Amino acid sequence: xxxxxxxxxxxxxxxxxxxxxxxxxxxxxxxxxxxxxxxxxxxxxxxxxxxxxxxxxxxxxxxxxxxxxxxxxxxxxxxxxxxxxxxxxxxxxxxxxxxxxxxxxxxxxxxxxxxxxxxxxxxxxxxxxxxxxxxxxxxxxxxxxxxxxxxxxxxxxxxxxxxxxxxxxxxxxx
Amino acid sequence: xxxxxxxxxxxxxxxxxxxxxxxxxxxxxxxxxxxxxxxxxxxxxxxxxxxxxxxxxxxxxxxxxxxxxxxxxxxxxxxxxxxxxxxxxxxxxxxxxxxxxxxxxxxxxxxxxxxxxxxxxxxxxxxxxxxxxxxxxxxxxxxxxxxxxxxxxxxxxxxxxxxxxxxxxxxxxxxxxxxxxxxxxxxxxxxxxxxxxxxxxxxxxxxxxxxxxxxxxxxxxxxxxxxxxxxxxxxxxxxxxxxxxxxxxxxxxxxxxxxxxxxxxxxxxxxxxxxxxxxxxxxxxxxxxxxxxxxxxxxxxxxxxxxxxxxxxxxxxxxxxxxxxxxxxxxxxxxxxxxxxxxxxxxxxxxxxxxxxxxxxxxxxxxxxxxxxxxxxxxxxxxxxxxxxxxxxxxxxxxxxxxxxxxxxxxxxxxxxxxxxxxxxxxxxxxxxxxxxxxxxxxxxxxxxxxxxxxxxxxxxxxxxxxxxxxxxxxxxxxxxxxxxxxxxxxxxxxxxxxxxxxxxxxxxxxxxxxxxxxxxxxxxxxxxxxxxxxxxxxxxxxxxxxxxxxxxxxxxxxxxxxxxxxxxxxxxxxxxxxxxxxxxxxxxxxxxxxxxxxxxxxxxxxxxxxxxxxxxxxxxxxxxxxxxxxxxxxxxxxxxxxxxxxxxxxxxxxxxxxxxxxxxxxxxxxxxxxxxxxxxxxxxxxxxxxxxxxxxxxxxxxxxxxxxxxxxxxxxxxxxxxxxxxxxxxxxxxxxxxxxxxxxxxxxxxxxxxxx
Ligand code: FES
Numbered sequence: 001x002x003x004x005x006x007x008x009x010x011x012x013x014x015x016x017x018x019x020x021x022x023x024x025x026x027x028x029x030x031x032x033x034x035x036x037x038x039x040x041x042x043x044x045x046x047x048x049x050x051x052x053x054x055x056x057x058x059x060x061x062x063x064x065x066x067x068x069x070x071x072x073x074x075x076x077x078x079x080x081x082x083x084x085x086x087x088x089x090x091x092x093x094x095x096x097x098x099x100x101x102x103x104x105x106x107x108x109x110x111x112x113x114x115x116x117x118x119x120x121x122x123x124x125x126x127x128x129x130x131x132x133x134x135x136x137x138x139x140x141x142x143x144x145x146x147x148x149x150x151x152x153x154x155x156x157x158x159x160x161x162x163x164x165x166x167x168x169x170x171x172x173x174x
Numbered sequence: 175x176x177x178x179x180x181x182x183x184x185x186x187x188x189x190x191x192x193x194x195x196x197x198x199x200x201x202x203x204x205x206x207x208x209x210x211x212x213x214x215x216x217x218x219x220x221x222x223x224x225x226x227x228x229x230x231x232x233x234x235x236x237x238x239x240x241x242x243x244x245x246x247x248x249x250x251x252x253x254x255x256x257x258x259x260x261x262x263x264x265x266x267x268x269x270x271x272x273x274x275x276x277x278x279x280x281x282x283x284x285x286x287x288x289x290x291x292x293x294x295x296x297x298x299x300x301x302x303x304x305x306x307x308x309x310x311x312x313x314x315x316x317x318x319x320x321x322x323x324x325x326x327x328x329x330x331x332x333x334x335x336x337x338x339x340x341x342x343x344x345x346x347x348x349x350x351x352x353x354x355x356x357x358x359x360x361x362x363x364x365x366x367x368x369x370x371x372x373x374x375x376x377x378x379x380x381x382x383x384x385x386x387x388x389x390x391x392x393x394x395x396x397x398x399x400x401x402x403x404x405x406x407x408x409x410x411x412x413x414x415x416x417x418x419x420x421x422x423x424x425x426x427x428x429x430x431x432x433x434x435x436x437x438x439x440x441x442x443x444x445x446x447x448x449x450x451x452x453x454x455x456x457x458x459x460x461x462x463x464x465x466x467x468x469x470x471x472x473x474x475x476x477x478x479x480x481x482x483x484x485x486x487x488x489x490x491x492x493x494x495x496x497x498x499x500x501x502x503x504x505x506x507x508x509x510x511x512x513x514x515x516x517x518x519x520x521x522x523x524x525x526x527x528x529x530x531x532x533x534x535x536x537x538x539x540x541x542x543x544x545x546x547x548x549x550x551x552x553x554x555x556x557x558x559x560x561x562x563x564x565x566x567x568x569x570x571x572x573x574x575x576x577x578x579x580x581x582x583x584x585x586x587x588x589x590x591x592x593x594x595x596x597x598x599x600x601x602x603x604x605x606x607x608x609x610x611x612x613x614x615x616x617x618x619x620x621x622x623x624x625x626x627x628x629x630x631x632x633x634x635x636x637x638x639x640x641x642x643x644x645x646x647x648x649x650x651x652x653x654x655x656x657x658x659x660x661x662x663x664x665x666x667x668x669x670x671x672x673x674x675x676x677x678x679x680x681x682x683x684x685x686x687x688x689x690x691x692x693x694x695x696x697x698x699x700x701x702x703x704x705x706x707x708x709x710x711x712x713x714x715x716x717x718x719x720x721x722x723x724x725x726x727x728x729x730x731x732x733x734x735x736x737x738x739x740x741x742x743x744x745x746x747x748x749x750x751x752x753x754x755x756x757x758x759x760x761x762x763x764x765x766x767x768x769x770x771x772x773x774x775x776x777x778x779x780x781x782x783x784x785x786x787x788x789x790x791x792x793x794x795x796x797x798x799x800x801x802x803x804x805x806x807x808x809x810x811x812x813x814x815x816x817x818x819x820x821x822x823x824x825x826x827x828x829x830x831x832x833x834x835x836x837x838x839x840x841x842x843x844x845x846x847x848x849x850x851x852x853x854x855x856x857x858x859x860x861x862x863x864x865x866x867x868x869x870x871x872x873x874x875x876x877x878x879x880x881x882x883x884x885x886x887x888x889x890x891x892x893x894x895x896x897x898x899x900x901x902x903x904x905x906x907x908x909x910x911x912x913x914x915x916x917x918x919x920x921x922x923x924x925x926x927x928x929x930x931x
Contacts, residue, residue, distance in 0.1 A: 051470050057398020057399070058398070059402075060546070060622075061625065062625020062863060063865070064863060064865055065864055095397065095398035096397065096399075109396040109397065114388075116830055116831075116834060118392055120250075120252025120591070120592065120594045121252065121591065122594060124395050125398050149872060152864060152869040154594055154596070154845075155252045155544070155594060158875050159879050160834065161872075162872070
């Protein structure tokens with residue numbers, strides 16, 4: 001089709017144009033934006049986010065750290081454990097995608113700020129994504145629900161994180 | 175601030191006309207320069223002229239629109255230093271906190287007589303000394319800025335400066351006219367700088383100091399915008415991951431790099447060897463082979479394909495070391511190092527009504543910093559630029575300088591917010607790796623450690639075994655206290671004299687030294703090839719666990735309330751002199767102990783509650799801490815129902831930040847005591863991932879930490895990032911004893927509790 005159109009062009013100099021072949025790749029939907037990954041389909045999502053897209057909000061902390069949680073179709077999963085290929089067509093949300101486009105913080109983000117639920121802050125994106133998943137499933141979580149969040153924090157923010165999640169669940173009131 | 179402050183030079187403040195905007199920039203000469211008043215000033219960072227504020231300097235910048243940018247000199251590893259330091263300066267400036275933003279300064283280094291001069295003064299985080307240092311000199315920066323602004327306003331109004339008031343970024347005239355700071359910056363640029371240090375505010379005029387503020391980086395953190403070192407990139411960078419020899423003193427026997435080089439994206443394979451005769455943490459921890467690739471995934475795949483054979487080094491087993499330590503403790507004839515000897519323990523023995531003895535064993539620990547070691551290094555012929563997650567940028571600089579030979583000020587060390595330190599980042603093996611690789615590759619190198627690398631190649635907190643003894647007379651007085659401590663010092667090979675190696679595990683002034691008439695403490699050092707280094711709350715963590723557990727054991731043996739035993743041991747409020755001119759204020763220690771006891775309802779509950787209650791108290795360099803913990807036991811499931819902590823640290827700069835540090839350190843110490851241990855077989859760490867080194871889950875930790883901060887009055891502020899560590903574990907073990915009748919003398923606690931239940 002494209003070639004046919006090219007032949008119709010009056011100018012001879014462009015007759016030899018061969019349109020670039022559509023590159024093979026995996027289509028991804030991340031924070032509402034579309035991306036095509038053309039590298040190794042087995043690359044874990046974490047390295048794709050951090051190295052390729054430079055979305056560095058999702059952290060590397062190692063397996064079971066929880067620092068690398070992202071939301072895939074609403075469920076928190078470690079980005080280190082997902083290949084890019086396995087995520088084709090799925091909806092991915094990272095911490096960068098939580099706030100509204102006008103910059104208004106998500107209620108969870110605001111609650112973390114209000115409770116100062118931050119030590120070094122390296123685990124914070126993990127907590128936010130885990131809590132986003134939890135509140136999606138259970139808008140009024142119990143302490144036992146919060147206990148299950150799969151995030152590690154050596155700075156010891158757990159008590160403030162708990163307060164922040166409850167505050168967010170309570171419409172921003174502590 | 176000493177009165178020897180040299181005149182501030184004109185070069186230290188400029189009127190900026192970048193893009194038409196005005197800004198006033200102020201720096202203060204710090205201690206390093208005060209010592210060399212004739213030395214030329216360090217140049218004002220050129221970056222100030224543009225939008226890139228990274229090289230701001232120890233400066234305050236006030237923009238024409240009223241925004242205030244404050245440069246933070248000490249690394250913030252999650253200790254709240256960015257917020258606290260900014261508030262110290264902003265208070266003195268009477269800035270509007272809502273208009274303040276901060277930038278990390280990175281290392282400030284200039285050349286004086288060919289040697290480095292640290293132009294920002296103190297630059298170290300997580301070691302408890304940044305706040306006292308800032309209190310001493312940084313407020314002057316805010317005072318100078320306010321002086322220039324008010325002088326400018328005085329000129330404009332024709333009113334003496336003394337009659338003007340400053341308040342939240344506005345100068346207020348006697349007649350009520352108001353001038354925003356931003357409108358005065360251009361005029362302030364014409365004012366001569368003061369020739370003497372300015373008087374600082376009296377505490378009754380503080381507006382920010384002592385008031386709570388959330389973390390200055392909070393919004394950036396929750397939106398994922400904060401860039402830690404690990405998030406930095408450089409054009410044309412290569413990503414490096416290393417395969418390290420399991421033995422620090424091992425060697426590379428053979429290598430087949432071909433399969434690694436065959437991986438798409440892999441560019442280079444580079445063997446690295448530690449430089450000889452350096453202290454741990456100044457060069458690589460072990461021989462290694464690096465894989466350099468276009469991206470992280472390729473580098474990791476390449477490393478997985480490396481075929482390397484190592485020549486083994488000396489391999490210690492932690493279990494065998496523990497046996498050695500216990501044997502030393504039992505051997506009455508073993509020769510050790512005397513740490514302290516008060517009175518005459520042997521003579522006191524003649525009056526003994528009871529003798530008690532107990533042995534405590536604590537394991538090796540890793541740091542497991544949330545952000546693993548990493549470093550971005552760009553080394554060129556005449557300069558080096560690094561992004562380093564360090565607690566001590568001056569030490570990082572020394573490593574870069576040694577490896578590059580560059581002039582002091584040709585090395586730029588940037589230190590963004592750091593994902594946890596805990597003492598691990600006082601060592602810079604990872605910086606040496608990155609610099610060596612950047613030189614070898616002739617390209618910027620972004621070095622990454624995986625979690626597995628991190629757990630396997632740490633400088634560990636060494637295990638320690640302690641035998642404590644008490645001699646008690648008929649009137650239940652503790653007449654004599656003995657303690658024998660055996661372990662491999664964390665400070666070995668680190669330039670500490672042999673007769674001071676015990677200082678990694680013990681303080682000569684630690685409780686109950688000074689409280690019992692006859693006191694003897696001995697250290698038995700073990701030799702080991704296992705890598706060791708500084709750890710959070712060193713040298714308080716292990717000894718506080720043993721001592722404060724043993725006090726509880728004494729109480730139990732005497733059938734006393736452990737609170738009464740402690741009150742009796744501490745005695746009346748008084749000052750007990752300590753080494754270094756400090757003193758132990760027993761009254762302040764009694765106070766924090768009583769506060770936690772009252773809050774947890776000790777008198778009503780300790781004996782009758784179905785839950786178990788435990789106490790502990792300690793002092794750290796003139797600051798005081800106590801914990802009260804309540805636990806319940808359901809089958810094998812231990813729950814921490816309540817955790818109360820009281821601290822007395824003098825003036826709190828940011829009470830909310832202090833509360834966070836105290837709660838955080840409490841949880842860190844509880845989680846560590848419950849779960850964590852590193853073990854070695856043939857020199858190799860057995861713990862591979864967080865599965866084997868399980869930081870506490872939320873379910874294991876208390877839902878709240880009730881923090882009580884004693885009002886500090888006019889006492890100068892002290893660092894508090896680890897103050898709450900030492901007492902958490904013994905208070906927990908004491909509470910566990912009450913609920914389970916199991917006396918845990920060996921950590922980690924859960925393993926031991928389950929074994930003994
Ligand atoms: S805030 Fe540092 S690890 Fe959680």
